[in-house]
Amino acid sequence: MKLPDNSLSQKQVSHSGRLRILDEAERLFRTRGYNAVTMRDIAREVGIRQASLYYHFPSKEQLFVAVTEQMFERHRTGLQQAIDDAGDELRSQLHAAGGWFLSQPPIHFLSMFHNDMPSLGEDNIKRLAICSQQCVFEPLRQTFIEAQQRGEIRHTPPESLTGFFLSVIESIPFVLTGSDAVSGKVVVDEMISVLLDGLKPQVERD
């Protein structure tokens, strides 16, 4: 099974079968989690029978892995692009990163690690852990490191800052449940302001 070679003429008007499945599965897995979504649910959304999914993917687990890698990969390119286009100031870079995440459906990292991944085989757990690390964590970590090298913020473990940033992003859908008088953008902007004020370089005034 290779990539479908592109000699397909008008076969895929918008979506080949495989891509439709990936898209619908991603939406369902994201909103309800791996265990709560059945192959029947996915098939229903795609408009085929449950057994037909097994022509494209050998198992529910492999489908989930494919879906999740696709999603992380999309975040890697989108996030990197957003940061690169945002100039060379940490503040604008963080706003760009925040804007990127707000433009996408939430990843639900914590749920994924806590609920979904334990249902997978060990190899796939490791694989997805590495993938998330490289696609989402690493670009942000690098951004903080460079800001520290430029002296824009004081020295604090960049892993902590990345966790800090992402945990706020991830909790936005949750925070907004209470009072929807606030939008995600506002919460992220507040967070970035607090973060940057709190990380001002330790000048020896005072």
Place this chain on the structure above:
Amino acid sequence: MKLPDNSLSQKQVSHSGRLRILDEAERLFRTRGYNAVTMRDIAREVGIRQASLYYHFPSKEQLFVAVTEQMFERHRTGLQQAIDDAGDELRSQLHAAGGWFLSQPPIHFLSMFHNDMPSLGEDNIKRLAICSQQCVFEPLRQTFIEAQQRGEIRHTPPESLTGFFLSVIESIPFVLTGSDAVSGKVVVDEMISVLLDGLKPQVERD
């Protein structure tokens, strides 16, 4: 294929059956989530047969609700106590709150709202949402409000600050997975420092 040899001579040292069930169920639900835990799993841990659980609780869902309310209630008293004992400075209050959460197994709020609660009936969802609000959110929110009234920090929606604080607490088990050279305490201390520096009252600077 009979009794799993119960070599305990005195049946129950400290716990009635119902409390044993609540405790084991809490541990399992917390570590694996509502859907991934079966009544059989809980029964196995308690040392009884699966059907016997239904003598104490009418359904898996009711058991989960009882377990979760118990847990939130424990957080309410523990958290309030920690804050009350911490003097009247925001910094020490936040350290106390952080220490409380670190002393407890993680709540996994986001997983609970995203994966567990959608499997419950609407009434129970609302019930648990209110319970978490009152037991965990409200004490923290009140703490931030009072600090603002004392002028210790600048004015920022206390709901955002609470979400901020909790989201970092919640992501600690996750952040630590990468590099366990850092302890939870260190991450929380860093977070509090950044938060307090970032929230310094708006003196006219620059």
Place this chain on the structure above:
DNA sequence: ATTATCTATAGATCTATAGATAATGC
């Protein structure tokens, strides 16, 4: 001949109920 679907079903679970049985308290 290949690709993509379908029907039918095996084999595992899981929740919950029914009714029997043992232990305890009066």
Place this chain on the structure above:
DNA sequence: ATTATCTATAGATCTATAGATAATGC
């Protein structure tokens, strides 16, 4: 008589496989 357990099982699912069938490409 009450309390707490047990065995057995009904009734729903769910994943995955086997084999038939239709559509497409050469």
